[in-house]
């Protein structure tokens with residue numbers, strides 16, 4: 001029998017879940033974490049960060065939030081404590097090696113040429129098989145401080161990524177931006193939270209400028225609660241599916257006007273609620289298109305009040321460049337924006353980071369060579385014996401990652417085999433085509449199942465041989481929302 005060693009990179013939510021479910025199947029995994037603590041993004045973030053998913057949808061199926069947490073949207077400290085108690089309760093901590101950064105992973109044998117010739121994932125479609133090679137994982141003690149972010153030479157101020165700002169202690173972060181002219185670049189959750197935070201610290205005397213190319217719809221937090229209540233099978237009937245039969249096709253055609261009405265109603269509501277026209281922040285795309293691209297963000301509290309009082313300046317710009325004293329926006333060189341600090345909150349270049357972890361050119365090409373999602377959002381058909389959990393984004397990441405971890409653990413335990421590489425590629429191409437229909441130019445491969453969560457979970461349940469219908473009564477199954485606790489015991493086998 002092939003050796004069954006499992007290494008997990010990262011001790012964020014995905015790593016903790018992967019570890020717990022592997023342990024339950026009798027494996028003895030090791031978790032390699034670059035940071036000095038667990039929790040991933042929740043271990044270091046800006047002071048005002050809260051969950052934007054209602055906590056009932058951001059909880060482990062078998063480990064409830066403590067009764068002391070009453071807020072629908074707990075703050076980042078509460079989220080981190082919750083993750084720490086989960087890790088401690090399920091005895092995950094002894095499996096984690098902190099301060100251990102994975103530099104690269106290399107697979108051998110066989111050679112790249114042999115890999116290309118395989119019809120089945122890993123040569124056999126199984127996770128552990130005598131045909132498969134092994135991953136060599138190179139790690140480094142990551143306690144050395146990382147190199148500072150280098151800005152362009154011409155700029156006299158400082159340039160950084162929001163991740164580095166979020167990594168500072170809250171007090172040091174406030175001191176760092178105090179009485180400085182700060183520009184934040186981006187219009188997603190991190191950018192909005194960051195700009196609101198800077199505006200709060202500095203007020204109108206040193207207004208923060210939020211620079212953005214594309215605006216997105218942002219919603220009040222209570223709206224999220226209502227939206228999550230709509231995560232039911234009936235709503236999914238309005239959406240075309242990658243593998244749809246006639247009935248699913250027909251229902252999507254007949255019900256799609258409801259999706260359109262929903263989108264337009266929400267857009268009108270948000271225009272009424274916020275002075276979007278006044279500040280030139282009306283998005284050019286529809287609200288539903290945005291959901292399909294996983295770009296929904298909650299508007300930070302009193303965001304437009306800060307704009308009104310002059311602590312926050314919203315500036316749409318197609319292009320900007322650096323000059324000695326600040327930023328030249330849209331080539332208006334006569335009036336540069338005087339700036340001391342520029343913070344980029346423009347995303348995390350996930351594909352680039354993922355690609356760079358592979359030493360093989362072939363695997364690097366696999367990662368960036370296509371825009372199709374991964375099979376079941378975690379397996380690349382041509383990268384053997386490796387799963388990429390946590391890549392897929394969704395409105396409730398903990399919930400969706402947990403179900404995929406269970407699926408993965410069942411696969412590792414030999415419950416099912418993967419289809420052939422060709423079948424997996426056909427499957428992911430169908431997903432890509434289906435999602436592009438809704439998200440258009442905003443299509444993101446990491447956001448394949450945003451409005452098809454139940455359908456995705458159905459596929460995972462069927463793969464592992466358990467009943468995808470998690471509610472007892474027909475009407476409840478159709479109209480009540482699906483959430484983490486519905487998948488608590490996946491022992492209800494067909």
Ligand SMILES: Cc1cc2nc3c(=O)[nH]c(=O)nc-3n(C[C@H](O)[C@H](O)[C@H](O)COP(=O)(O)OP(=O)(O)OC[C@H]3O[C@@H](n4cnc5c(N)ncnc54)[C@H](O)[C@@H]3O)c2cc1C
Nearest residue numbers: 010012013014033034040041051052053101102390396397
């Ligand atoms: C500010 C913010 C707010 C968010 N709010 C929500 C929300 O409300 N709802 C929601 O669903 N999602 C939210 N998210 C998304 C969030 O990323 C996920 O919910 C989830 O926490 C991701 O967990 P993860 O384990 O996949 O990734 P991460 O939390 O990023 O963890 C990855 C871990 O891997 C480690 N690591 C990376 N590379 C290496 C390496 N080479 N070697 C060793 N270790 C490595 C990192 O140090 C990190 O600890 C938010 C994200 C941010 C940034």
